[in-house]
Amino acid sequence: MSQSRPKRILFVFALLASIAGCEVIENPRNNAVRMERPAVNVPLMLRQSNWLGNRREGSCVHAAMISLFRWQGRPVTADYWRRAYGNGESSGSMAAKLDCEGIRYAQVTNGDVAFLTWACQTRRGCAIVIRGGAHMVVLVHFDAKSAALLDNNRVDKFIWLSRETLVEEWRASGGWAITPVYTPAAPPP
Amino acid sequence: MNKSIVSVVVLCGMGAAGVLLSSASAFDRTVGSVTVTERVVTLPQDAGKWYISVVGDDKEARYREILSWFDTGRLKDLKRQVHFCVVPRGTAMYQERYADNVKGLPTVRMQKSDGTVVYEMAGVKLPASADELNASMASSVTLMREANATCPRRCRPQPQPAPQPDVKPSLDPEPQPLDDGGQPSVEVPAEVPSWGLALLVCGGFMVGIGSGYGRKLYEKVNPSVK
Numbered sequence: 001m002s003q004s005r006p007k008r009i010l011f012v013f014a015l016l017a018s019i020a021g022c023e024v025i026e027n028p029r030n031n032a033v034r035m036e037r038p039a040v041n042v043p044l045m046l047r048q049s050n051w052l053g054n055r056r057e058g059s060c061v062h063a064a065m066i067s068l069f070r071w072q073g074r075p076v077t078a079d080y081w082r083r084a085y086g087n088g089e090s091s092g093s094m095a096a097k098l099d100c101e102g103i104r105y106a107q108v109t110n111g112d113v114a115f116l117t118w119a120c121q122t123r124r125g126c127a128i129v130i131r132g133g134a135h136m137v138v139l140v141h142f143d144a145k146s147a148a149l150l151d152n153n154r155v156d157k158f159i160w161l162s163r164e165t166l167v168e169e170w171r172a173s174g175g176w177a178i179t180p181v182y183t184p185a186a187p188p189p
Numbered sequence: 190m191n192k193s194i195v196s197v198v199v200l201c202g203m204g205a206a207g208v209l210l211s212s213a214s215a216f217d218r219t220v221g222s223v224t225v226t227e228r229v230v231t232l233p234q235d236a237g238k239w240y241i242s243v244v245g246d247d248k249e250a251r252y253r254e255i256l257s258w259f260d261t262g263r264l265k266d267l268k269r270q271v272h273f274c275v276v277p278r279g280t281a282m283y284q285e286r287y288a289d290n291v292k293g294l295p296t297v298r299m300q301k302s303d304g305t306v307v308y309e310m311a312g313v314k315l316p317a318s319a320d321e322l323n324a325s326m327a328s329s330v331t332l333m334r335e336a337n338a339t340c341p342r343r344c345r346p347q348p349q350p351a352p353q354p355d356v357k358p359s360l361d362p363e364p365q366p367l368d369d370g371g372q373p374s375v376e377v378p379a380e381v382p383s384w385g386l387a388l389l390v391c392g393g394f395m396v397g398i399g400s401g402y403g404r405k406l407y408e409k410v411n412p413s414v415k
Contacts, residue, residue, distance in 0.1 A: 035303060043285030070281075073274060106232055121236045181233065183272045185282060186240035187304035189290050 036187050038141030038148040038158055040125035046070040047155035048078070053086030060136040061089040063152035064127035065180065067138050072124060072182035077103070091176045104181040111175025113167055116142045119179050123187070126179035133174040142166070237302045240272045244287050245295030247277040252295040258319035267323070271299070299326055307333055 048066035053059050062085050069078035085097060091109050098105050108115040119126035120142040128139045130149075140158060141148035147166035149159040170177070243259070245252030256275065259268045276283050278294060291298075293312030300306050308329035316322040 043281060045281035045285055073282075075280065075282075118232055122233065123236075183274060185286060186242045186272065186274050186298075186300055187302070188286065189298065189300065189304060189306045189309070 039120050039123050039143075040071060040138070040140040040184070042067055042071045042125070042138070042140060042150060044156065047150060048082065048152060049155050050152040051086065053088075055087045057087040058135075059086040059088070060152050061094055061127065062086060064136045064138045064150075065094075065178070067150065067152070067155075068125055068127060068180050069182075072180050072184055074180065074182055077101075091178070094178065105178060106181050107176065107178035109174070109176045111167075111171040115177055116167075116170075119177070123184040124179050124181065125184075126177045128170050128177045129173040129175075130169050131173060133176070136176075139166075139177070235272075238272050239270070239302060239307070240274060240298075240300045241268070242274040242276055242287070242298045242300070243295065244276040244283065244291055244298070245278060249295070255295055255297065255315065255322075258322060262319060263323045264319050267326070297322065297326075299329070 046067060048063040048070070050058050050060050050063045062081060066078045066081050069075070069081060081101075089097070091107060095105075095107065106115075116126065116128070116139060120139065125138055125140050127136050128149075129136050135153075137152065137159075138150040139147065140150050141160075142163065145163055147161055147163050149161070149166075151159060241259075243252075243256055245255070247253065258264050259273065276287055287296075291311060292309075293314075295315065296309065296311040297315060298306060299308040308326045310316070310322075310325065316325050
């Protein structure tokens with residue numbers, strides 16, 4: 001009897017210690033909080049489809065950037081860009097145009113995955129190259145397991161794939177990613 | 190998460206990454222026969238930044254008036270600390286992301302980075318002046334902070350990324366609107382360390398056990414009359 005008492009006390013102590021601090025008083029107004037998925041949930045009406053430029057080249061780089069301009073609260077810039085530019089671009093030529101227009105942007109050309117993480121964690125998203133550098137799409141989600149793309153050749157749906165597949169494809173395509181740096185749309189309440 | 194973002198900055202600072210930000214300064218240098226362009230980069234580390242959306246019909250004077258409040262005084266300071274979203278009625282952004290969830294126009298909504306609504310007021314319920322709006326938002330923030338302050342160690346939300354050494358991230362503090370009653374307390378109450386809590390619980394048990402044995406001992410020495 002007397003030997004089991006310390007064990008009992010120890011058990012009670014351990015039980016109390018394990019539940020200490022378990023009272024949860026968060027979100028006192030009982031607001032439903034759900035993280036949006038994809039993180040960059042560009043509305044259908046804001047998605048820019050690809051188009052043929054005056055040199056009969058696709059304008060995927062511009063289309064991707066226009067969708068991002070709209071998402072980041074720059075509809076006037078987006079409309080202007082749609083009227084003013086088109087055709088294919090390299091990282092250098094696109095940077096020159098953005099510099100010329102005074103656009104705030106960030107880009108990598110070395111396949112640094114941290115840039116993709118930053119872009120999606122700040123909910124800005126970014127345009128990335130795929131298909132061996134022949135095409136550019138918008139990366140709208142990038143987490144520990146999965147990624148989602150918005151393809152300007154088919155803007156009606158997001159394309160989900162694994163994080164590893166996305167990174168492999170992106171790096172094999174040259175590792176270029178670019179995004180405007182403005183204000184992302186607010187999350188849903 | 191933060192480490193990944195910070196690593197971008199660090200790598201760029203070392204000249205190892207090709208990240209460039211248009212507003213950054215640039216210089217060229219020659220390595221062998223190759224010219225390398227480097228830019229100093231500071232990507233905004235603002236994943237934890239709050240949002241303020243001002244939604245309304247831009248043809249209405251009331252909406253334009255409310256928007257103008259954010260260009261002066263304390264609301265201007267607040268505007269600098271958040272993602273400020275102007276959402277005119279009739280735009281695609283309004284149709285797809287606000288039309289279904291605003292209670293009226295104009296609407297002012299303040300949200301945490303995860304979408305939690307800290308303050309929302311619409312239509313005739315909106316305060317009549319910039320100062321009143323500021324005070325109203327401040328009281329909502331204070332209310333939320335007080336609620337969080339009652340939350341013990343495990344569940345306390347920590348929306349701000351922890352600053353990392355060796356970098357200069359431009360971390361944005363939670364917005365701190367001011368009211369006439371003074372600045373709302375924005376200090377997060379000091380957290381009780383876990384070992385301290387364990388010590389406290391242990392001490393409580395010891396006192397309880399001691400008093401129990403003491404009582405029994407007292408009863409043995411001074412048996413009660415039954």
